[in-house]
Amino acid sequence: MASALFYLPDVTSGVLSPEDSRHALTVLRLQKDDEIDITDGKGHLYIARLGSPGKNQASFEVVSRSEKPRRQASVHLAIAPTKNIDRMEWLVEKCVETGIESIHFMKCARSERKEINLERLQKVAVSALKQSRQVWMPALQAMVPFKEILELPVQDKFIAMVDESNPVSLRQSLRKNADTLVLVGPEGDFSEEEAAAALDKGFRKVSLGPNRLRTETAGLVAVVTMNLASSQ
Amino acid sequence: MASALFYLPDVTSGVLSPEDSRHALTVLRLQKDDEIDITDGKGHLYIARLGSPGKNQASFEVVSRSEKPRRQASVHLAIAPTKNIDRMEWLVEKCVETGIESIHFMKCARSERKEINLERLQKVAVSALKQSRQVWMPALQAMVPFKEILELPVQDKFIAMVDESNPVSLRQSLRKNADTLVLVGPEGDFSEEEAAAALDKGFRKVSLGPNRLRTETAGLVAVVTMNLASSQ
Numbered sequence: 001m002a003s004a005l006f007y008l009p010d011v012t013s014g015v016l017s018p019e020d021s022r023h024a025l026t027v028l029r030l031q032k033d034d035e036i037d038i039t040d041g042k043g044h045l046y047i048a049r050l051g052s053p054g055k056n057q058a059s060f061e062v063v064s065r066s067e068k069p070r071r072q073a074s075v076h077l078a079i080a081p082t083k084n085i086d087r088m089e090w091l092v093e094k095c096v097e098t099g100i101e102s103i104h105f106m107k108c109a110r111s112e113r114k115e116i117n118l119e120r121l122q123k124v125a126v127s128a129l130k131q132s133r134q135v136w137m138p139a140l141q142a143m144v145p146f147k148e149i150l151e152l153p154v155q156d157k158f159i160a161m162v163d164e165s166n167p168v169s170l171r172q173s174l175r176k177n178a179d180t181l182v183l184v185g186p187e188g189d190f191s192e193e194e195a196a197a198a199l200d201k202g203f204r205k206v207s208l209g210p211n212r213l214r215t216e217t218a219g220l221v222a223v224v225t226m227n228l229a230s231s232q
Numbered sequence: 233m234a235s236a237l238f239y240l241p242d243v244t245s246g247v248l249s250p251e252d253s254r255h256a257l258t259v260l261r262l263q264k265d266d267e268i269d270i271t272d273g274k275g276h277l278y279i280a281r282l283g284s285p286g287k288n289q290a291s292f293e294v295v296s297r298s299e300k301p302r303r304q305a306s307v308h309l310a311i312a313p314t315k316n317i318d319r320m321e322w323l324v325e326k327c328v329e330t331g332i333e334s335i336h337f338m339k340c341a342r343s344e345r346k347e348i349n350l351e352r353l354q355k356v357a358v359s360a361l362k363q364s365r366q367v368w369m370p371a372l373q374a375m376v377p378f379k380e381i382l383e384l385p386v387q388d389k390f391i392a393m394v395d396e397s398n399p400v401s402l403r404q405s406l407r408k409n410a411d412t413l414v415l416v417g418p419e420g421d422f423s424e425e426e427a428a429a430a431l432d433k434g435f436r437k438v439s440l441g442p443n444r445l446r447t448e449t450a451g452l453v454a455v456v457t458m459n460l461a462s463s464q
Contacts, residue, residue, distance in 0.1 A: 097449050224453055225456070
C-alpha cells in the first residue's frame with residue numbers, strides 16, 4: 001500500500017495546508033515519524049517524514065525527492081461549461097484522472113452558463129490528482145470569450161462539431177507526438193460565426209463518434225481519444 | 233430540431249407509458265396530431281402521430297418505421313459496482329451515450345457492494361438512450377458472481393489489471409471487427425485467484441493507461457477505447 005499523497009505547491013514551507021494537516025492528523029491519524037508522499041504538481045514526488053504535530057498543523061521534513069518528466073505530447077481541452085455545474089466538476093475529475101495538461105473554459109454565443117467557480121473546480125482537480133497519484137498538476141483556466149481560445153498556441157487544433165457533412169473523426173486526425181487542443185461547444189453547439197472563425201484560425205472540424213453526446217461526455221471522449229493517441 | 237424521442241419496447245400498444253404520457257402532454261405540451269419519435273430499443277425508429285389525449289394517456293398511431301442494423305462489433309463491460317452508487321449511475325449513463333451492447337455487474341472477492349438496484353440503473357440507461365438518440369437498447373444484467381462472468385460467450389476477452397509487470401495496453405490488443413468484453417474489478421482490485429481463473433478461461437491481462445483510475449473511470453475508458461477500435 002502506497003503512502004498517502006498530499007499536494008503542496010511549495011514544499012519549502014515544511015508544513016501541510018491546514019486542511020491537509022487536519023486530514024493527516026485527524027482522519028489518517030498519522031504520527032510523528034510516519035512517512036507521507038507529497039507532490040508539488042510540477043513533476044516532483046517527495047517522500048517526507050512527519051515532525052511533532054502542532055495544533056492542526058502537520059510539519060514535515062523531506063527525506064527524498066524524485067522527478068518525472070512531462071509527457072511528450074500534451075493534451076488540452078477548451079469547453080463551454082454546462083448549465084449544470086455538477087457535470088463540469090465530474091468532467092474535471094475525469095479529465096485529470098485520465099490525463100490532461102490544461103482545461104480552458106470558454107463563453108460561446110450559445111453558452112447557458114456565463115461564469116464558473118474556478119476555485120471549486122481547482123479543488124476537484126487536486127483531489128483527482130492525488131487519487132490518481134500524478135505529479136503534474138493540470139492548469140485550469142478562468143473562463144474567457146471564445147475568440148481568445150482561438151489564439152492558444154497549440155500545434156494541432158480541432159473543433160468538435162455535430163455536423164453530418166463531416167465524416168473526419170478526431171482519432172483519424174491525431175498525430176502521435178503533437179500537442180493537441182480540442183474545442184467542445186455548449187449544449188446548443190457553436191454558432192456558424194464561431195465555427196467559421198475557428199476554421200479561419202487553422203482549427204479542423206472533427207467528429208467524436210456516431211452518437212450525439214452531452215457536452216461533458218464529448219469533452220471526456222475527446223480527452224480519452226487524445227490520450228490514447230499520445231500514449232502509444 | 234428533431235422531435236422528442238420516446239422509448240417503448242412494444243409499440244403495438246399504441247399508448248406511451250404513464251410517465252412518458254405525462255411528459256409528452258404536461259411537460260412538452262404536445263397536442264393531437266403532433267409528431268413524436270419512438271424507438272423500441274431493438275433497432276427501430278418510428279415516427280408516430282399523437283391521437284386525442286386521454287387523462288394522463290398519450291395514444292399514437294405509427295406513421296413510418298425505419299430500421300438500423302446493429303453495429304458490426306459489439307462492446308461489453310463487466311464491472312464490480314462501486315460502494316458509491318452515484319458513480320455507477322454515472323457510468324451507465326456515459327457507457328450508453330458513447331455506445332455499448334451490454335453491461336454486466338459482478339460480485340468479486342473484494343467487492344464492497346453486494347447488490348445493485350437494476351431498475352434504477354435501467355431508468356438511467358433509457359434516459360441516456362433517448363438523449364443520445366439511439367435505437368438499440370443496451371442490456372443491463374443483474375449482478376452475478378465473478379465466476380459466471382468468465383463463461384460469457386464473447387470472442388475477445390480482457391481483464392483490466394493494475395499490474396506494473398504488464399505493459400500490454402487494451403488499445404494495442406483490440407481487433408477491429410471482434411466482439412469484445414473487458415472486466416473491471418472492484419476498488420481493491422481482483423484477487424489473485426480471480427485473476428488466475430480469468431487467464432485460465434482465455435482472458436488476457438491489459439492495462440488502460442499509465443494512471444491509476446477509479447473503478448468507474450476505468451470502466452468508461454475501456455468502453456471508449458473499445459468504441460474507437462470498433463468504429464474505424
